[in-house]
Amino acid sequence: MSVNGVTFLAFLLLAVILYYLIPKGVRWIVLLCASVVFYLSYGWSAGLYLAVTIVLTYAFSLWLGRLAAIHPAGETAQVRKAQKKQLTHKKRLVLAAALVLNFLALGVLKYGAFFVSNVNRVIQSFGQEAFPLPAFLLPLGISFYIFQTSGYLIDLYRGKYPPQRNILRYALFVCYFPQMVQGPINRYDALAPALYEGNAFDWANLQHGLLRMMFGVLKKALIADALAPTVQELYTNFYAYPGSMAFLGAALYCIQLYCDFSGGIDLLCGASTLFGIPMQENFRQPYLSTSLADFWRRWHISLGEWMKDYLFYPLALSKAFGRLTKRARSVLPADVAKRVAPCLATVIVFLCVGIWQGPGWANIAYGLWNGLWMSLGLLWAPVSSKLFHRFSWKREGLFWIVWGVIRTDLLVIIGRYFSNAGSLMSALRMLKHTVTAPGFGSLNAQVFSSVGLTWATVLPICAALAVLLCISLAKERGVQVSQWICQRKWYVQFLILFAGLLLTVLCVYGNTDYVPIAYVYENV
């Protein structure tokens, strides 16, 4: 069931009506049933994978919960310390087993073919026969629910909260349908209360939910999907155009990806709001970031925070990294030495972010591109601070903000050469083509038209982008647009609603010419 279709709207309407019709205590069952129906609409086999993950992680969660409930009861402090250490060791083993199994499933299904193809490349160079490439089904949302369940297990290990003992309630946490298409990666402690408590009907939720859904649908249809053919052409046949067009392709891909990903999140967060269940925000005007670190705090926030909490800190604070810092102090100035461990952790984290995006060396390169720049940023920070202090520059000045935004977006755009080029070689060739043959002189209307950029296509996209930019700037200044709209006079609200609905109905749901493209992160 495509979430961009009328069927999904009908399904959602039915689920919302049922949810509020039945007693509060059992409302979560409606959500569970709706989630099962939604997920099974993508096929039974995908459902089977999901069910195995739910049962497996549920079993491990109970085990971890039981271990967490054991309190060392030795007579002496020394005995209790030894018992605690043993218990911690056992918990660690259980968690490790759970995570290994969880990520093994993800690894085999998502990266199996990539791994075998690389093995084949090596053995073929020795004249050996290649292994057949495995073709596993990649269940919808696997990269999201594996991370979500893993985060849950790590939190249990850390004793952040007790495990959910009701397997059906736990299943709902894992497969709550608005998060299944492309996240966000929700945290149990943030999501569970609203998920289980049976929220009372609130007109405000309906209002904000519907507005956000409409915004998301339009963002995807009018910008992301409208740009998709041009981006596809520029990435596929970049050699046929001046190199500057390849850069344009990467820049447009940044816009497409943001509107696609955040549009989908808006639609599904809006849908979740209808049930009174807030999901984690995933974006905060990422292209207005003033540094790459800032960008990653605004882009795919739920993944970034997951990586920070469950990978970066455990790594940076680990004994091994502590030893590394000590060793660095012996050869480097103290100010630099203390940054070596965070830098290395950053590189590893972003390597994982790259791998998370999908199999392929290009994704690994994408991760490294970000990780290395972030690490350089960490190392540069003290120098930068001194410079600002020395010349009395103000970081909040317009020049530095604009410079920061341009510099960051430039790095993001170059990074997107890797994440969308199909292969590392292709990305490198495209980059080379951009630099060595920009061909500014041969840019003309015909070139733009041949990639689908005519006045007729560009003007509506620009108009939509202008609206999006205004909304983003308003949000940046702390204005909640949906609230702002709701505070206008009734006729202004009516006009805005009418315009939005007119576009939604005539350009999206009622228009057979518009065929939604699958979300970029729908199958990662």
Next chain:
Amino acid sequence: MSGKKWFALFLAALALVFVVWAALNILVDPFGVYGDVLLDWDSYTQTLNPRNSKAVYISEHFDAYDSYVIGSSSAASYEPEELEKYLDGQFYNMFHYGADPEYDEMLVSYLLEHDSDVKYIFLVLGLNEANAGHSDNTALTNHTYYKVTGESPLSYYTSFLFASPSYAFEKLSSWHQDTEMPQTFDVFLPDSGCYDKRLRDVESIGSLDAYLEKNGGDFVSPQATGAQLKNIEACVEHVSAIQDMCDDAGVELFVVLSPVCQQQLEEYDPASLDQFYRQLAQEVDYWNFSISSITYDQRYFYDSTHTRNATADMVLARMFGNSDLYYPDQFGVYCENGACVTAEELEASAREVLGTPHTANVPILLYHHLSPADPESGTVLHPETFARQMELLEEQGYNPVDFDDLIAYVEQGSPLPEHPVVITFDDGYLSNYEYAFPILQEHGYPATIFAIGCSIGHYEYYKDTEYTLTPHFGQPEIDEMLASGLISIESHTYDMHQWAPFEPEGALIRGNLLPLESDTEASYIAAVTEDAQRQRETFAAFGIPESNVLAFPNGMYTTLTDVIAEAYGFQVTVTTDNTRVNTLVQGLPQSLVDLGRLNIDEATTDQDILNYLAQ
């Protein structure tokens, strides 16, 4: 505002959106369901959904028509104008997209029920009718008029009310791009129900190889052969039902199995074809044109499933015994009283006919001014050279013919002599009379002079100026030449071969028939049409028979020029392209379009001429 009130506002806005949506579809009316009051563009609505739009159109024009062509797009080439030459009915072509005999039956039933004075039903079948069943396509582009299908009016009108707005947007966008000529979005002639073939039917046709080189993609052999026709029973049943309805209503029914192209024929098992022929013969009398010599000549088809309009004209000529129009031997068999022929028999006779040539290569020579005084300059030729070249033709066994001979060859199938050649002169110089005419008379050779209308009788000056020009012949010369029966005078335009230095300063100069940069399509059509009209009047004033051959000044033209020329009655157009081999095809008037000519001047050697003639 409370959330409750906001939601009420939301619902109101949503309701208004649906009202706007419905209003858009009613006003723009892409399917012509609600009267199409805004754009009144039947050609567009028929192109989008001919089933619905034609039925709607005919329901409003029953008084104008009393006879109907029924069938799928294989019936498209049967033009009412041609049918009306043989039958005293007012025809409308109701053809639709997609073979669907069940729909044909529904349509005939509707027509007989609602049009009280139907005279003829002309049912055209192709092999697709015997292969495809009733279309289950529920798309709006296939949705049919409720009075034909029996659907409830409410269901019919509401299904179009909330049609995808893309249809309305597309119609508005097409309206913006609309031109005089048909485009992919307006290919129908609403008055006749036929395709507007003005562009396709002026595409020059020559040798088969050249045709296939250009259009080979439309004639791809099937991947598999020997398929069975899957819908014979149902197809014959529906045809039988149509006959019963016609009999009951006293309406004359013609059933025609239209010509089939080789590539389509190859797809089916001949035994299956025989079964279709046989079962059809058991139910109705019909004309079987499916396999004939033209099956193997793709030039008679637009593509592997659609016959040319000219081919349909041949079918009608054969059916109604019109000996003035060419059709090949053994073309069409009338199957009556249950008798029929087999595919094998048809193929054998087609192969036999293929042994007889139905094409001819005709080179055309082009001369201009002849002068003994200044033989070196430009296109001027010494009269002695001309005389020698005429002797050369005679020595080499070439037989000069005129354009009427070519037209007769193509249209009536009249034979041409061996090694035909056409002699032409451009511009209408006096020297053609003074030097060429006597030589031609000596040989008894016919020739054609393409005269510029505004220059006829201008012996000294260019039009109304004081600029001197090479003398052009006038009334006495015209009278004498025409009286000889050897010389025909045809059009080189009235005034579209202007000489810029002699024209008033700042005036728009039309040195040839190419559109000017400042021309719109409409202004160009108006200019060319007006010029043709003035030429016609001038010729009439000089006692020159109406011209049906046009030589493009400087040999330059566009497709639109051809369309205008065809519409104005020019059956032949000639260029100055000496690489073009003029292959005339009997039955295809398009083979007379844009013929090439060899321009001859003093630099042209005898060998050049012989090489050209031998092409």
